[in-house]
Amino acid sequence: MIMGSAPSLSVLLALVAGWFALGLAGLLRPHALGFVGRVLFPLGALVAVGVALVGLGALRPDRAAEQLVLPLGLPDLPFHLRLDALSGFFLLLLGAAGAGISIFAAGYFRAGEGTAPGLLCLQYHVFLASMVLVVVANDAYLFMVAWETMALSSYFLVTTQHRIPEIRRAGFLYLLIAHVGALSILLCFGVLQGGSWKFTFDAMRGPTLPPGRATVAFLLALLGFGAKAGLVPLHVWLPEAHPAAPSPVSAMMSGLMLKTAVYGVLRVTFDLLHTGLWWWGTLVLGIGLFSALLGVVFAAVQTDMKRLLAYSSIENVGMIFCGIGLAILFRAFDLRLFAALALSAALIHSLNHALFKSLLFLATGSVLHATGERNLGKLGGLIHRMPWVAACALIGTLAIAGLPPLNGFVSEWLLLQAFLVTPRIPQTFVNMLVPLGAAALALTAALAAYVMVKFYGVIFLGQPREPSLAKAHPPGPLQRLGLAWLAAGCVALGVFPQLALTATAGITRGAVGEAVRPGSWLFIAPLAPAQASYSGVLFLAGILGIFALTFVLVRRLYHGRVRRAPPWDCGYPWLTPRMQDTAEGFGQPIRHIFGSAFRIERELPTAWDSSPRYRIHIEDRIWRALYVPLGRGVQRLADAVAVIQGGRLAVYLLYAFLTLVALLVFVL
Amino acid sequence: MTASAVLRQTGEVVLAIALAPFFMGWVAQCRAWLQNRSAPPLLQPWRLLRKLFWKDATLAENASPLFRLAPYVLFGTMVLAAAIIPSVAIDLPFAFVADAIALVGLFATARVFVALAAMDIGTAFGSLGARREMMIGFLAEPALLMVFFNGFLICGSTALPSVVERLAAPPFIIYPSLAFAGVAFVMVLLAENGRLPIDNPTTHLELTMIHEAMVLEYSARHLALVEWASALKLFNYACLGFALFVPWGVASRGAGPGALVLAVLALLLKLGAAGAVLAVVETVSAKLRIFRAPEFLAMAFLLAVLGLLVHLMLGA
Numbered sequence: 001m002i003m004g005s006a007p008s009l010s011v012l013l014a015l016v017a018g019w020f021a022l023g024l025a026g027l028l029r030p031h032a033l034g035f036v037g038r039v040l041f042p043l044g045a046l047v048a049v050g051v052a053l054v055g056l057g058a059l060r061p062d063r064a065a066e067q068l069v070l071p072l073g074l075p076d077l078p079f080h081l082r083l084d085a086l087s088g089f090f091l092l093l094l095g096a097a098g099a100g101i102s103i104f105a106a107g108y109f110r111a112g113e114g115t116a117p118g119l120l121c122l123q124y125h126v127f128l129a130s131m132v133l134v135v136v137a138n139d140a141y142l143f144m145v146a147w148e149t150m151a152l153s154s155y156f157l158v159t160t161q162h163r164i165p166e167i168r169r170a171g172f173l174y175l176l177i178a179h180v181g182a183l184s185i186l187l188c189f190g191v192l193q194g195g196s197w198k199f200t201f202d203a204m205r206g207p208t209l210p211p212g213r214a215t216v217a218f219l220l221a222l223l224g225f226g227a228k229a230g231l232v233p234l235h236v237w238l239p240e241a242h243p244a245a246p247s248p249v250s251a252m253m254s255g256l257m258l259k260t261a262v263y264g265v266l267r268v269t270f271d272l273l274h275t276g277l278w279w280w281g282t283l284v285l286g287i288g289l290f291s292a293l294l295g296v297v298f299a300a301v302q303t304d305m306k307r308l309l310a311y312s313s314i315e316n317v318g319m320i321f322c323g324i325g326l327a328i329l330f331r332a333f334d335l336r337l338f339a340a341l342a343l344s345a346a347l348i349h350s351l352n353h354a355l356f357k358s359l360l361f362l363a364t365g366s367v368l369h370a371t372g373e374r375n376l377g378k379l380g381g382l383i384h385r386m387p388w389v390a391a392c393a394l395i396g397t398l399a400i401a402g403l404p405p406l407n408g409f410v411s412e413w414l415l416l417q418a419f420l421v422t423p424r425i426p427q428t429f430v431n432m433l434v435p436l437g438a439a440a441l442a443l444t445a446a447l448a449a450y451v452m453v454k455f456y457g458v459i460f461l462g463q464p465r466e467p468s469l470a471k472a473h474p475p476g477p478l479q480r481l482g483l484a485w486l487a488a489g490c491v492a493l494g495v496f497p498q499l500a501l502t503a504t505a506g507i508t509r510g511a512v513g514e515a516v517r518p519g520s521w522l523f524i525a526p527l528a529p530a531q532a533s534y535s536g537v538l539f540l541a542g543i544l545g546i547f548a549l550t551f552v553l554v555r556r557l558y559h560g561r562v563r564r565a566p567p568w569d570c571g572y573p574w575l576t577p578r579m580q581d582t583a584e585g586f587g588q589p590i591r592h593i594f595g596s597a598f599r600i601e602r603e604l605p606t607a608w609d610s611s612p613r614y615r616i617h618i619e620d621r622i623w624r625a626l627y628v629p630l631g632r633g634v635q636r637l638a639d640a641v642a643v644i645q646g647g648r649l650a651v652y653l654l655y656a657f658l659t660l661v662a663l664l665v666f667v668l
Numbered sequence: 669m670t671a672s673a674v675l676r677q678t679g680e681v682v683l684a685i686a687l688a689p690f691f692m693g694w695v696a697q698c699r700a701w702l703q704n705r706s707a708p709p710l711l712q713p714w715r716l717l718r719k720l721f722w723k724d725a726t727l728a729e730n731a732s733p734l735f736r737l738a739p740y741v742l743f744g745t746m747v748l749a750a751a752i753i754p755s756v757a758i759d760l761p762f763a764f765v766a767d768a769i770a771l772v773g774l775f776a777t778a779r780v781f782v783a784l785a786a787m788d789i790g791t792a793f794g795s796l797g798a799r800r801e802m803m804i805g806f807l808a809e810p811a812l813l814m815v816f817f818n819g820f821l822i823c824g825s826t827a828l829p830s831v832v833e834r835l836a837a838p839p840f841i842i843y844p845s846l847a848f849a850g851v852a853f854v855m856v857l858l859a860e861n862g863r864l865p866i867d868n869p870t871t872h873l874e875l876t877m878i879h880e881a882m883v884l885e886y887s888a889r890h891l892a893l894v895e896w897a898s899a900l901k902l903f904n905y906a907c908l909g910f911a912l913f914v915p916w917g918v919a920s921r922g923a924g925p926g927a928l929v930l931a932v933l934a935l936l937l938k939l940g941a942a943g944a945v946l947a948v949v950e951t952v953s954a955k956l957r958i959f960r961a962p963e964f965l966a967m968a969f970l971l972a973v974l975g976l977l978v979h980l981m982l983g984a
Binding site (some may be wrong): 024080141146380381384388390392397398402403404411412416417420423431432435438439442443444446447449450452453454456457458461462463523525529530531534535538541542543544546549550551554558559561562564565566567568569570575577579580581585586588589593594596650 | 671721722724725726727728729730732734740741743744745747748764765766767769770772773776777779780783784787788789790791792793794795796798799800802803805806808809810812813817820821822825826827830884885887889893899940959962969973977980982
């Protein structure tokens with residue numbers, strides 16, 4: 001029984017079914033790498049493009065939300081699906097970035113690395129399909145089923161190389177926190193149904209909850225989705241699990257899966273709950289800023305390239321939540337246009353982050369395959385060996401560092417514009433404290449540039465730090481295509497930010513009842529042209545034009561002669577690769593300035609050591625301050641409960657008898 | 669876009685490109701006078717550029733294309749910045765390409781490219797310079813943004829033409845917040861342009877260098893572009909300072925050629941004064957140890973934030 005006509009949703013369901021079918025097809029020949037890589041994954045990428053197109057269609061302004069009921073699920077609660085602008089935006093995000101990742105993955109997976117390729121193909125496509133179902137689910141049951149499928153499939157993908165104990169441990173930590181989060185989300189839906197015991201989102205949308213219950217629901221949602229998004233202090237699993245997975249999976253987890261958590265928060269806060277208290281906004285803003293700063297500071301001192309990117313994901317998610325926090329704050333004071341601006345910034349940053357973080361994770365995957373090395377201290381000079389990867393990674397690096405005219409800058413600019421108007425908030429302390437938030441955000445953005453210079457410079461520039469790097473081989477055409485697809489996305493959204501702004505207009509209109517001006521094809525000016533404007537396309541044209549003019553003029557008026565010689569290095573002739581900054585060296589100013597953020601263990605050699613050894617270990621303080629005591633407490637509680645489990649049958653029978661008596665007493 | 673607007677825009681850019689080396693020379697001259705040295709002529713930076721352009725470029729054997737592109741990108745960003753900052757006239761067609769925040773991003777782009785180029789050869793000095801420059805950068809950038817936020821609170825705009833228009837308009841009010849922001853801005857200017865007390869532009873001690881350490885491997889036309897770009901950067905920062913703190917004299921909307929000539933004269937006057945002040949600051953201060961730089965810039969940052977708070981509390 002399929003109710004209502006919903007053409008886009010039907011197409012979407014067919015596409016999702018296609019992904020499932022591709023996954024199952026992988027099981028037919030689990031060890032046939034050629035079949036899985038050359039046939040199934042490229043087809044999966046095509047399906048992803050289809051999903052992106054469905055999402056794009058749903059973003060059209062004249063499009064009303066589509067609904068569909070599937071005859072699956074519980075007897076009295078069939079699966080409800082709904083496709084509105086918010087779902088459409090996230091479908092676009094999943095499809096656009098997912099297509100690039102799938103194409104890359106087609107050329108990436110190799111035999112003999114843990115799980116068989118066919119099984120991997122199943123897990124991979126189930127993961128993608130479950131994320132799509134999460135964003136179109138319209139009842140709590142389907143949402144939770146899809147959410148758990150997503151968590152489990154990604155858990156199996158993380159533990160692809162399950163023979164390595166650290167990876168098993170990372171997977172366990174991920175699963176644990178994912179389930180704590182899922183429990184919290186489940187409880188949140190329990191509060192949201194408000195005593196009606198109807199678990200469709202339509203039923204939850206209807207009644208307005210009293211402020212107390214709404215606050216409980218909101219806090220549960222923040223906890224549950226925050227655990228998935230990696231907000232501090234629930235972030236500890238993220239830098240363990242994301243790097244442990246194969247690179248395309250890391251890209252999916254950082255680029256796509258974190259966004260489903262953003263989607264969840266938006267769905268609950270702006271759709272299911274109608275009210276919003278202003279302090280929710282400050283809370284989210286505070287957590288977001290703290291996550292952003294902590295993430296970027298930790299990223300700066302990492303020596304493993306994938307861990308560095310994972311910490312940078314915490315930073316970016318923090319920035320997205322800053323935007324959400326501001327939107328809640330503005331909405332609470334009925335400053336609708338500003339709320340729309342902040343919400344647009346958060347949404348566009350989600351999309352941008354999906355593109356550039358996937359791109360960078362995939363680039364590290366190419367580097368990892370070419371060199372077998374993920375320690376930054378053993379890389380270097382790869383721009384000569386892998387120019388394609390280096391060029392695409394440069395675009396990703398500049399984008400994530402928030403530099404114009406690429407896409408990362410646009411969302412940071414919008415977010416700063418939203419911060420600028422916070423003094424209009426009619427609440428004395430808030431409007432004074434929030435500008436300080438802008439300062440923290442500015443610091444984060446500037447630190448991100450530091451981190452990315454380190455990332456790019458140490459991997460791709462300089463001299464190779466190990467002799468084996470001379471044998472690094474460039475990746476195949478499928479990997480290049482995947483990288484180029486994502487890099488093109490970064491450039492396109494940076495040069496034409498008005499496209500992204502237009503895409504979010506329908507969402508903000510639905511969520512806060514207002515939308516910023518998308519601007520003309522040349523400029524964006526979200527509030528008023530006299531207040532602030534930015535033109536990505538003229539920016540790029542300006543730099544390229546001056547670049548070309550200078551180049552031609554220099555050649556015409558003077559000459560283009562070049563001589564090659566050994567590096568000058570102030571006349572020092574015995575230059576070795578060991579003289580370059582290592583990753584630790586490049587992070588040293590950060591360790592110095594933000595020393596109190598870390599727990600540092602250092603072994604320094606003395607001048608008389610025959611074999612001097614320098615070792616530094618940097619740890620998150622939160623791990624010892626929060627998780628170790630928590631783990632110990634749980635252990636102690638379990639020990640206390642274990643006392644009554646003596647293992648003797650007679651005692652257990654006594655327990656059963658006593659329980660029965662107690663129940664009888666209770667009933668009678 | 670009218671022909672006169674295009675003319676104004678090109679005129680301003682050409683003026684900036686031409687004036688920037690003179691401004692560099694003027695600061696050097698003032699410094700020499702203050703330090704009882706015989707001063708180099710005003711044309712000295714121009715002569716240096718000409719000499720460098722004629723030389724054959726020597727590239728390290730392992731230099732990548734990025735290393736060769738970076739000077740052009742750097743020069744391009746600085747010229748674009750000069751096109752955006754209203755130094756002579758307000759109604760520039762390019763002024764709406766970027767507001768003050770995007771301008772900060774533009775400077776960051778330039779910085780990242782130089783730092784990447786510095787790491788490209790893989791020398792000890794290059795990566796040391798890159799690391800230090802990025803450190804100064806991430807400390808200075810938030811302070812600069814906070815300065816612009818101060819301007820925004822007063823003018824309700826981060827678009828530089830609106831800022832200039834609003835601040836130069838007749839009811840002259842003394843804004844206490846702008847005083848704080850002004851001090852912060854000067855500190856950021858010193859740090860970002862590699863001037864004393866953060867970095868010494870005339871140093872020959874490799875281990876103390878920041879900017880010079882990054883461009884050690886450049887020669888000939890590449891070095892010339894880098895030098896020209898840093899002159900333009902100083903010029904741009906000076907013009908940004910004028911826009912926020914001494915906006916008078918910039919030609920208003922629809923001004924005729926006479927007003928433009930007056931505006932150029934006013935700009936020259938302001939540049940002369942700014943160069944002299946810069947030379948005095950550099951003469952009376954000693955170079956800081958590199959790890960005192962965070963304190964210096966944190967001070968700038970705090971002053972700018974204090975300006976914000978002062979504005980919000982006084983409501984003016």
